[in-house]
Amino acid sequence: MSWLRAALEWQSRAVVGRHLRVYLRNWYTSFLPPALEPLTMLLAFGAGLGGYVASLTWHGRPVDYMTYVAPGLLAYATFMTAIFQSLFGAFIRMRYQKTWEGQLTTQVELAHVVWGEVLWAGLLATMYAVIVSLVLVGLQIAGVLSLDLRWLPALWPASFVAACGFGALGLLFTAIVPTIDHMNLPVFLVVLPMGMLSSTYFPLEHPVLVALNLANPLHHLCQAFRGVLIGGPAAGHLAGALLLSALLLAVLVPLDLRLLRRRVLGD
């Protein structure tokens, strides 16, 4: 279980610290996407598309579409930030910037680089979730949304755990795609279907989608966030999201490590 111990060692934190330092140096551009993306999405899906959608029923009570979609956006931001960071960000650092190779000439080992990427995906996605949360608070104050925001900060740790799982999934593709052009394959075959066909933007009713999403941590994260922010059962979905994310980490981090050992070290 040395791969697991590496998550807690100082070298993994040093790798995360490096990524955080780069990110904070460009904070003014880094913070814009998570602030603007939910606004755009709420405008497009809520005010735009939502105008054509009659109010939805959520656990026996009607909710307007913008209120329905807002918790989904919070979960979706967690998912997309973590996946894209561990997919494109990590690939660029590995292949083009050779940042990994530089780190590996020090006391940092490959397990720390991998955990550093996973934990950084988790941390970055959580920071994005916090910013999206602040946007939701602003929209609530403006009277656009009708959410119960009392437990909003309690969702951030769940975002972190889920994002680490998504990060491990992104790294799997980083380990296997031959070039950056091949990233389209996992993006269009896995990431977008996983994101768009979960319960992010609409309630799942088709039996096939319902069955498939039982294994999708993003679906459970959306439903848990919705349960907390709109009102309704959340514990089961929260447990589902956390368990599936833990499973992703337990299965994928050793696999990522094995594949990346071959790719980066040639071993």
Place this chain on the structure above:
Amino acid sequence: MPTLLDARGLVKHLGGRRVVDGVDLACESAQIVGLLGPNGAGKTTTLRMLYGFLRPDAGSIHVNGVELGRDLVRAKRAIGVCTQDDTFDGDFTVEQNLSIAAHYFRPRPTALGRRVAELMERFDLVGYARDKPETLSGGYRRRLMIARALVHRPRLLFLDEPTTGLDPQARMGVWDLVDGLRSEGLGIILTTHYMDEAERLSDALAVLARGRVVARGTAKTVLGDLVGEHVVVIDAAQGAAIPGWLSARGRGEPASVLGVWHLPVSGEELAEFARAFPALRYEVRGPTLDDLFLKLSLQP
């Protein structure tokens, strides 16, 4: 002198092939060991095992008295690595590259600010402190790579082809720096394709071929053992009878470069050659490491 590196019986298989086959290598304080060999000889794989990048399938490596396989992290604290490719962190400036590298070591380097300033000064990087590394010339990039490998005050430095692609002036600048590091007591393992570099800088050479050390010692002894005392240089067009003369002595075709044969011979063979071909015009010179590489590349 204390032994900083002691590697014995290193074996490594990659892709089902035995790439390194029982290599022994040692390096002491204030010594530069040149690791030479043609492409595919196993140099890079050997080097990568020595600095902890790859795990050997067999054999042991001790760095500064610590066995790499038992305590990799402690052993790596004593190692500095300058890779062949530029692996500096492009997200940071030249100066920040030195400080960020120090964060990957425990115990942390003491008085880091002073250490970074000292390295910037010594490697003539002060004027580029706030520049991004990719804007530097090739010579200054190499300087940054070596400075970064030294930020945590290692005792053993690995330099993998440190001057490849540099102009002569920049190469000599790097040689001066490397020579200075040796005089301060650093043990240095150097790989290079430049024979003059290996001859000028190395205190000892280890020559690899097909994953094995085929010769070791000073440049002179290595050349004497593997090449011969003299090299006869002769235009291939006028030496039609030479292959037959070689064949009678159980030797194969001589190495040919641009239509000129380079024929290594002992003193005795040189006298025989002069007697056998009194009418030929040829030049006799001392052997170089280029001859060694030509000879190794001709061997099956």
